Amino acid sequence: MVVRGLGVPGISQITANQKRKDYIMKDIRYAPIGVFDSGVGGLTVAREIMRQIPNEKIVYFGDTARVPYGSKSKETIIRFSRQIVHFLRTKDVKAVVIACNTASALALETLQPELDIPIIGVVAPGAKVAAETTRNGKIGVIATESTIESRLYTRVIQEHNPQAQVFGKPCPLFVPLVEEGWIKDPVTVEVASRYLEPLLATGIDTLVMGCTHYPLLRSVLREIMGEKVTLVNPAYETARELKCLLTREGIANDGQEVPEQQAGHRFYVSDAANKFRQFANTILPFGVDTTQLIHIEDY
Amino acid sequence: MVVRGLGVPGISQITANQKRKDYIMKDIRYAPIGVFDSGVGGLTVAREIMRQIPNEKIVYFGDTARVPYGSKSKETIIRFSRQIVHFLRTKDVKAVVIACNTASALALETLQPELDIPIIGVVAPGAKVAAETTRNGKIGVIATESTIESRLYTRVIQEHNPQAQVFGKPCPLFVPLVEEGWIKDPVTVEVASRYLEPLLATGIDTLVMGCTHYPLLRSVLREIMGEKVTLVNPAYETARELKCLLTREGIANDGQEVPEQQAGHRFYVSDAANKFRQFANTILPFGVDTTQLIHIEDY
Numbered sequence: 001m002v003v004r005g006l007g008v009p010g011i012s013q014i015t016a017n018q019k020r021k022d023y024i025m026k027d028i029r030y031a032p033i034g035v036f037d038s039g040v041g042g043l044t045v046a047r048e049i050m051r052q053i054p055n056e057k058i059v060y061f062g063d064t065a066r067v068p069y070g071s072k073s074k075e076t077i078i079r080f081s082r083q084i085v086h087f088l089r090t091k092d093v094k095a096v097v098i099a100c101n102t103a104s105a106l107a108l109e110t111l112q113p114e115l116d117i118p119i120i121g122v123v124a125p126g127a128k129v130a131a132e133t134t135r136n137g138k139i140g141v142i143a144t145e146s147t148i149e150s151r152l153y154t155r156v157i158q159e160h161n162p163q164a165q166v167f168g169k170p171c172p173l174f175v176p177l178v179e180e181g182w183i184k185d186p187v188t189v190e191v192a193s194r195y196l197e198p199l200l201a202t203g204i205d206t207l208v209m210g211c212t213h214y215p216l217l218r219s220v221l222r223e224i225m226g227e228k229v230t231l232v233n234p235a236y237e238t239a240r241e242l243k244c245l246l247t248r249e250g251i252a253n254d255g256q257e258v259p260e261q262q263a264g265h266r267f268y269v270s271d272a273a274n275k276f277r278q279f280a281n282t283i284l285p286f287g288v289d290t291t292q293l294i295h296i297e298d299y
Numbered sequence: 300m301v302v303r304g305l306g307v308p309g310i311s312q313i314t315a316n317q318k319r320k321d322y323i324m325k326d327i328r329y330a331p332i333g334v335f336d337s338g339v340g341g342l343t344v345a346r347e348i349m350r351q352i353p354n355e356k357i358v359y360f361g362d363t364a365r366v367p368y369g370s371k372s373k374e375t376i377i378r379f380s381r382q383i384v385h386f387l388r389t390k391d392v393k394a395v396v397i398a399c400n401t402a403s404a405l406a407l408e409t410l411q412p413e414l415d416i417p418i419i420g421v422v423a424p425g426a427k428v429a430a431e432t433t434r435n436g437k438i439g440v441i442a443t444e445s446t447i448e449s450r451l452y453t454r455v456i457q458e459h460n461p462q463a464q465v466f467g468k469p470c471p472l473f474v475p476l477v478e479e480g481w482i483k484d485p486v487t488v489e490v491a492s493r494y495l496e497p498l499l500a501t502g503i504d505t506l507v508m509g510c511t512h513y514p515l516l517r518s519v520l521r522e523i524m525g526e527k528v529t530l531v532n533p534a535y536e537t538a539r540e541l542k543c544l545l546t547r548e549g550i551a552n553d554g555q556e557v558p559e560q561q562a563g564h565r566f567y568v569s570d571a572a573n574k575f576r577q578f579a580n581t582i583l584p585f586g587v588d589t590t591q592l593i594h595i596e597d598y
Contacts, residue, residue: 063376066365071478076364076570176475179370187493190486271375296595 028251032057032095032266032270033242036081039067040276041175041212042099045122048239050265050285053246055253058265059091063296065270068175069102070144070211075144081107085115086299094251097242097281098122101143101210101234106149109167118245125241126208126234131160132207133230138165140199140229142212145170147190153210167202169216171195178213189220196224198296208232267291327550331356331565333395335380338366338562339575340474340511341398342582344421347538348396349564349584352545354552358390359562362595364569365380367474368401369443369510375394376445380406384414385598390565393550397421398532398540400509404449417544419441424535424540427508430459432529433505437464439498439528442509444469452509468500469496472515477512488519495523507531566590 090210096119098104141153154166248254273291280288390480395418403420446465545551572590579587
């Protein structure tokens with residue numbers, strides 16, 4: 001981990017400390033961003049970060065041994081997320097992005113006060129944009145069971161827009177359908193119609209795709225919801241938010257120095273590294289050479 | 300854990316040892332059976348054991364924090380299963396039943412030589428009956444991706460019936476459909492038709508329901524496969540096999556003595572104990588009062 005502000009200041013030490021601080025600040029700027037998800041879905045967030053902030057290097061962790069998170073309890077998701085943050089810190093990350101909606105909804109609030117580096121999730125950026133986008137104040141959120149139950153999207157949307165009405169709908173079959181590769185399949189259209197009908201009936205004009213897999217179903221969702229409903233992709237908003245945060249904190253990589261060991265992005269998983277690499281190569285704009293397997297429960 | 304044959308034998312100790320052995324053997328007879336699964340599905344196996352061998356008491360573990368197993372690697376499933384067996388042994392079980400097809404297919408062969416108590420899975424009993432049942436030698440197996448990839452069903456079926464042709468088909472959407480409660484839904488019928496058509500085309504006369512959730516779709520499977528195809532439920536065959544094993548090893552509970560601490564079956568999970576209990580109460584013929592949450596990665 002990169003430590004800021006080491007040492008006890010004294011009059012004779014000011015210059016030395018200033019130098020050290022400069023050095024450390026430089027270090028932090030060139031440190032990578034930790035990004036994690038329950039599996040492969042968070043790669044869509046990583047891709048957005050790479051696109052919007054190309055100077056930054058990413059250390060990605062996918063918890064493929066314990067995926068999915070969407071039906072599991074808050075306590076368990078906090079425990080898993082804490083282990084992952086511990087692991088990412090061993091890679092000297094300067095900030096953490098929770099690229100998983102469920103972990104953002106269930107674990108972020110608990111983990112934030114435990115950390116001395118910035119940590120953001122995907123829920124707040126997506127919720128903020130939805131609150132600003134709606135014209136009639138009616139917003140739909142589709143997500144996993146645990147994300148919907150947490151009511152975090154509702155809470156954040158109403159912080160920005162107290163008059164907004166939020167309609168949540170868990171869509172547990174979407175992730176398995178995407179993973180089966182039935183992206184534009186009639187079965188998927190039928191399932192999506194079933195899930196979305198109650199949302200359509202409420203007259204929403206904005207729909208948050210509150211799970212990293214759902215943007216892959218964008219064309220089916222668009223077909224069912226019609227052209228008048230705005231689809232919000234939290235992955236896009238999160239990359240924007242991260243860019244602002246890095247600049248605000250003075251820790252953005254200015255592209256002047258990329259230490260050799262951080263020349264590329266790095267990928268870690270808790271299971272089936274080869275399978276992950278194949279999937280990553282279909283999502284990311286470059287080939288992933290190696291993916292390293294780790295025992296996440298040891299962290 | 301119940302230890303058999305403790306102590307160093309000497310001439311003067313024979314009677315004492317014999318007594319101790321008698322006592323230990325008695326203990327073993329009244330010890331519970333450990334049954335585990337990746338989640339709730341294995342309760343269908345537990346239910347069959349309770350029905351066919353009512354004297355036996357069960358210690359059930361469902362790995363709800365890491366469910367599902369069906370898409371994960373052999374190494375990970377072995378690591379998870381080993382932890383679970385360690386946990387079950389702390390409950391002094393006399394035998395272990397792997398109620399999960401994936402864990403039976405991927406971990407049983409590795410764990411068996413590590414143990415000094417009997418351990419059986421659901422694959423071998425199901426495969427044996429399928430091999431004996433088929434008339435035309437063509438057998439279909441539907442299961443998770445990892446179970447099909449392991450080819451264990453094929454191997455065991457051909458050990459019993461070398462001429463048999465085995466056609467495997469992974470059905471990854473079945474578990475999420477069952478968990479969504481869409482048991483007799485038109486979507487489920489459509490998905491099942493899609494999965495089963497290639498199997499129907501091969502002319503199989505026997506179909507193994509090689510995942511604990513699949514027997515819950517029996518009526519849909521029956522409708523698509525027709526009356527002439529025999530459906531094999533490994534849960535039923537496993538309970539029969541367990542009954543023979545306990546008798547053969549002389550460790551069956553004769554019903555003479557049920558120590559107080561073993562008066563009931565016990566249920567443990569790694570996540571969301573309440574949710575598990577609700578589901579268990581819909582599957583089992585009696586109410587489950589308490590389900591205990593444990594950290595399985597500590598074992």
